Amino acid sequence: MRHTTLIATLCVITLLLFAADLIVGGVMIAPGEVWNALTGGECTEATRRIVIDIRLMKAVVAVIAGIAVAVSGLQMQTLFHNPLAGPYVLGISSGASLGVALLLLGAPLAGISSAAASLGIAGAAWVGAAAILLLIAAVGSRIKDIMVILILGMMFSSGVSAIVQILQYLSRDESLKSFVIWTMGSLGDVTPGQLIILAAAVAVGLALAVAAVKPLNLLLFGEEYARTMGLDIRRARTLLFLSTTFLAGTVTAFCGPIGFIGMAIPHVARMLFRTGDHRVLLPATVLTGAATLLLCDIVSKALTLPVNAITALLGIPVVIYILIRQ
Amino acid sequence: MIELKDFSMGYGGRVLLEGVATSFRRGELTALIGRNGTGKSTLLRALAGLNTGYSGDILIEGKPLRKTSVPQLARTVAFVSTARTRVPDMRAADTVALGRAPYTNWIGRMQDQDREAVGKALEAVGMSAFASRTLDSMSDGECQRVMIARALAQDTPVILLDEPTSFLDMPSRYELASLLQTLAHEEGKCIIFSTHEVEIATRMSDTVALIDPPHLIHEGSKLFVENRHLDRLFSTCHSSPYGAGHPEHGSGK
Numbered sequence: 001m002r003h004t005t006l007i008a009t010l011c012v013i014t015l016l017l018f019a020a021d022l023i024v025g026g027v028m029i030a031p032g033e034v035w036n037a038l039t040g041g042e043c044t045e046a047t048r049r050i051v052i053d054i055r056l057m058k059a060v061v062a063v064i065a066g067i068a069v070a071v072s073g074l075q076m077q078t079l080f081h082n083p084l085a086g087p088y089v090l091g092i093s094s095g096a097s098l099g100v101a102l103l104l105l106g107a108p109l110a111g112i113s114s115a116a117a118s119l120g121i122a123g124a125a126w127v128g129a130a131a132i133l134l135l136i137a138a139v140g141s142r143i144k145d146i147m148v149i150l151i152l153g154m155m156f157s158s159g160v161s162a163i164v165q166i167l168q169y170l171s172r173d174e175s176l177k178s179f180v181i182w183t184m185g186s187l188g189d190v191t192p193g194q195l196i197i198l199a200a201a202v203a204v205g206l207a208l209a210v211a212a213v214k215p216l217n218l219l220l221f222g223e224e225y226a227r228t229m230g231l232d233i234r235r236a237r238t239l240l241f242l243s244t245t246f247l248a249g250t251v252t253a254f255c256g257p258i259g260f261i262g263m264a265i266p267h268v269a270r271m272l273f274r275t276g277d278h279r280v281l282l283p284a285t286v287l288t289g290a291a292t293l294l295l296c297d298i299v300s301k302a303l304t305l306p307v308n309a310i311t312a313l314l315g316i317p318v319v320i321y322i323l324i325r326q
Numbered sequence: 327m328i329e330l331k332d333f334s335m336g337y338g339g340r341v342l343l344e345g346v347a348t349s350f351r352r353g354e355l356t357a358l359i360g361r362n363g364t365g366k367s368t369l370l371r372a373l374a375g376l377n378t379g380y381s382g383d384i385l386i387e388g389k390p391l392r393k394t395s396v397p398q399l400a401r402t403v404a405f406v407s408t409a410r411t412r413v414p415d416m417r418a419a420d421t422v423a424l425g426r427a428p429y430t431n432w433i434g435r436m437q438d439q440d441r442e443a444v445g446k447a448l449e450a451v452g453m454s455a456f457a458s459r460t461l462d463s464m465s466d467g468e469c470q471r472v473m474i475a476r477a478l479a480q481d482t483p484v485i486l487l488d489e490p491t492s493f494l495d496m497p498s499r500y501e502l503a504s505l506l507q508t509l510a511h512e513e514g515k516c517i518i519f520s521t522h523e524v525e526i527a528t529r530m531s532d533t534v535a536l537i538d539p540p541h542l543i544h545e546g547s548k549l550f551v552e553n554r555h556l557d558r559l560f561s562t563c564h565s566s567p568y569g570a571g572h573p574e575h576g577s578g579k
Contacts, residue, residue, distance in 0.1 A: 230400030
């Protein structure tokens with residue numbers, strides 16, 4: 001069947017890109033040596049460290065992050081009936097930025113540093129992202145119209161961004177620079193300990209996403225139709241919000257906001273598979289997301305640019321194409 | 327099948343129906359007519375469980391709608407709204423398959439009987455040849471039929487349709503009305519559809535329900551015509567002499 005062939009092809013492409021991501025880097029290491037480093041064969045200690053501690057870690061993070069933002073984007077597009085929705089429509093990235101800004105910019109301003117630093121950038125970002133989603137979920141539970149929730153999310157994001165701007169304006173150069181670097185996104189700052197948390201949280205988010213497949217299909221024709229076909233709308237919304245917090249919230253916390261991929265990948269998956277059925281779209285989005293972020297990582301390494309610049313440069317043409325096609 | 331008891335509803339501060347008592351039976355096709363803004367959609371949405379802003383009771387097989395769970399209601403009432411949603415890349419067969427949601431498992435796995443129901447529903451609306459086509463490649467009328475097939479696949483004793491004949495050309499309107507008639511008579515369904523087509527309402531349905539605020543005149547279609555209730559549709563003022571002078575028209579048939 002066409003879908004099975006496509007899934008298999010995407011699997012192969014993802015594996016090839018994963019391998020390529022291990023080979024490409026600032027230091028030239030031959031594929032044979034990379035293989036040796038991975039399998040415990042003969043190679044120098046430096047090579048082993050570069051391949052395993054840096055490149056392998058980064059490639060695994062790229063796969064996890066790609067899956068997470070793409071799946072979250074798919075969920076938000078279906079929930080909000082909006083082709084331009086992405087993982088950040090509900091203000092997750094603004095919430096995360098606020099957390100990080102308060103930590104990096106606000107804490108020095110207030111004269112506290114040690115206590116705040118112990119929380120860590122990732123922790124602050126996660127708390128910020130979760131806080132804004134909780135706020136939206138709390139307000140949204142009283143709101144019937146899903147479009148109002150979408151607008152609320154956008155308003156909250158703008159409000160939070162304004163606060164972040166104020167913090168930036170008041171901050172000193174060095175703390176400002178570390179904040180700006182965080183906003184550029186990085187797949188390489190995750191420690192092995194953090195990787196376990198990242199992987200576990202994304203796994204939880206994915207499990208919730210699988211549980212949300214039938215609700216997502218029913219939501220394709222709007223919440224009213226979904227209800228007449230037996231869907232508990234409130235439960236479905238909560239499930240999707242939770243899933244997105246675990247997926248996009250965690251990835252943003254550890255890697256910074258990763259732009260455009262979350263919005264663009266679900267469209268690529270739909271175009272490739274020509275279906276609206278989330279039983280197909282979910283695995284399709286998972287594979288396309290992983291492959292795309294691996295590709296972005298390879299390009300960003302080759303050009304030594306921040307990965308967020310690459311995701312935007314690759315994602316924007318896709319989004320424009322979709323707009324023109326519709 | 328469906329019973330309205332002391333039923334009142336309004337919309338945006340206006341009273342549309344007050345103290346209505348009537349019932350819609352199995353095996354009957356009912357056309358719901360009325361001028362714009364008299365609450366045809368509001369009533370249908372209330373019957374579908376989408377709108378709870380009414381007083382009195384809606385009983386479905388004796389059970390109050392307010393006390394019926396969403397999954398239970400989905401096995402009893404199917405609804406086709408006026409919303410035109412063309413989901414890109416969504417196949418007609420997958421759309422109709424959504425109607426099986428109340429019967430499928432947590433991920434929506436289709437069994438043989440589900441696939442059979444989908445095939446039958448597509449055939450009933452004459453869209454079998456379009457099963458693999460995507461909605462964005464179809465006309466409004468074709469999408470409309472697919473959405474109706476979805477409601478048929480839901481296999482419910484009650485089907486509510488909000489202006490199903492709009493977007494259809496003249497022959498298709500009659501085809502659709504006769505399909506609804508067949509479903510009501512042969513499968514014993516209780517079908518209510520709103521329409522502006524007086525012809526279709528009076529000639530093809532078994533009963534006609536006219537909303538003439540704040541009354542609901544619900545009678546067998548023959549009797550409805552004989553009693554000249556259609557005149558109410560064409561009276562410019564809602565508070566027509568009939569409305570005030572004949573309170574008995576407000577209930578039953």
